[in-house]
Amino acid sequence: MPTWSPPSPSPTRTRRSASSTPPRPATCRWPFRFTLEHGGRLPSGDPLDEAIARTDAETGAYPAYYMINCAHPSHVEPALQTEGAWRRRLRGLRANASRRSHAELDESTEQGDGDPQQLGEDYLALHGLLPRLNIVGGCCGTDERHVEAIARRLLAVQRERREDV
Template identity: 75%
Template sequence: MHAARYRKRLPQLGGQLFLSDAGLETMLSFQQGFTLPSFASFVLLREAQGRQALHAYFDLFARMAHEHGLGAVLETPTWRANRDWARTLGYNALELAEANRAAVALLAEVRASWDSPATPIVISGNIGPRGDGYRADRRMPAGDARDYHLAQVATFAGSEADMVGAFTMTYPEEAIGAVDAAAACEMPIAISFTLETDGRLPSGDTLADAILRTDAETGDYPVYYMINCAHPSHVEPALMEDGPWRERIHGLRANASRRSHAELDEALELDDGDPEALGDEYLALRTLLPRMNVVGGCCGTDERHVEAIARSLAPGPAGKGPPGRGGARQPGAPRA
């Protein structure tokens, strides 16, 4: 009941192409020299220089979407802003809630500059996994996952966030718990699973099974699904199983690198791949993801990659997409 009501409020469900941002943490750490403990970008909200860097980052992608005549879905820099990670970073519960609210407020400032009826901006409260994000070695039952993520989701529900995005989910139970937390707060939620090089979740589940199970156990509550932190060449094997479940996938935020999660964990230098090739690979995936319309980057990507993706999927003549389709008609850090 609540899901149907909230779906009407999310403009990206109409089929227009929406850009997201890129590899926030990799851009901040590798390109701008920020130190991000535990790969947490929300800690930058504490200092003026960090807030300015975050504002400039999101403003860049909101402006890019506006210039292309596209919408934008901006994810708050709160992928690590949950209880366990925050505790290791010295945040108590009140400070953590304030950080999540401050992240939404920052994106609201960006939205005020670029939002328009033709280029709407959606603010998504980003939640990440309780664990590492590359491994599924410590798994919670769905009920425990609901309880774990509820505080962060509730904070977003009391803010200007339009929805919640649960990114880099490595196993179905945590995704189901995040959805249950969102339902309890009457917030729309998108679930973004991550994939290994074989196209399976780190838990070993197939993407099809993960989506079908999450829908079955939550009454189809997620507004849509996404894939993040995997190269398009890792995504394609996951989509070989045909069926209407693929139409539930609206978003893709791919890595620039073809490396596995284990290889990325060990990498000392950034692998930024080939931006133009990445854009072409998004275009090629459109046949397998007919509703893909929320697109951006993840590990190793920056404005060059998102620009290339926009050019590939945007409607002609400026882009490669067919005219009149709003880019990719209805087809994600994240760890980065």
């Protein structure tokens, strides 16, 4: 089966912003991912809404959408307290099973697998704050039990919505 790979950017098809963003093909947009620490801020300390607004401003809204990865839902929820259209740009979440910070995970000998069912509930709670969330999965410490619990909870909501129509 043939595999797909992104096109190589050519000098005539590449745009560059004033920031340190890499060259990119003008015909193919990609998602951009952030990770968050406790309190819902990027490791730099920047709030998520400001990071998305700045990235969009510096790149002409080039990212197709945004994702959050390698952060527990309890780290994500505080970032979503600010209202705005920026939340519609968030479409994906790949969460850690553990509530530990990145520093704690780096120092730990095990990642911790948390509670898969609770992680599914946590995703469900975030789903209400992220109207376009449609890409989900697991990151550090997750396995098929976590992904199954996430899918089960979110699919149940989809079925309920269809029944209400």
